Amino acid sequence: MRSRRLHWLAAFGAALPVGCQTVQTTRGGAVAVDRPQQMSVLAPSEVQVQVQVQGEAARQYAQVKQGAAQKGALNRDAKQTERVRAIAQKLIPQTAVFRDDAPAWKREVVVLTSPQINAWCMPGGKIAVYSGLIEKLQLTDDELAAVIGHEIAHALREHTRERMGRAAPVQLGATILGAVYGTGAGDLGNLFGQAMFVLPNSRENEQEADRIGVELAARAGYDPRAAVTL
């Protein structure tokens, strides 16, 4: 059954133009991040790819939350959660500078109790901040805004999707097709998980996230110099 499905996908995938397309995920803003991005796409629908990736992000985010809740590690400190959410809420409206669709993303912000110094924002805007980051580095609001702004910027630039395409350009096309037609969502999950949590961002992507993050923080009224002190 499985091999037949793969043959079908391979045949169908081969019949469709799977390849790279230059896309512009964001506008330049004041910081002018304007590198054209090569995204693996499957005609006819760039939007379809975006929807599937955001859908997979939402599923995996729900899993992360569920796992944390079972360990009592989800939003354990109400004050800390409120602080992180308040900062994120000031940053989010500023995303309109870079993308028209971003302010309407179905965002969520959680704090995970963990010693890890970590934070991330998934495609589509779902955010996690680890308590280790806040506590071990004793971050000020300005510094926290710089970190969250940086992570939001990765999502605005769709760097995860870019990594998915780089890691497996043809596989991404096939998995998106599989997800659209309900035959291969698991493959999409693997590819997304790899790109989101395992594969590193390129230096170039980090620089883009730094620049956009600084602008988001500054526009939200935070001191952009905090990014430097980090």
Ligand SMILES: [Zn+2]
């Ligand atoms: Zn980064």
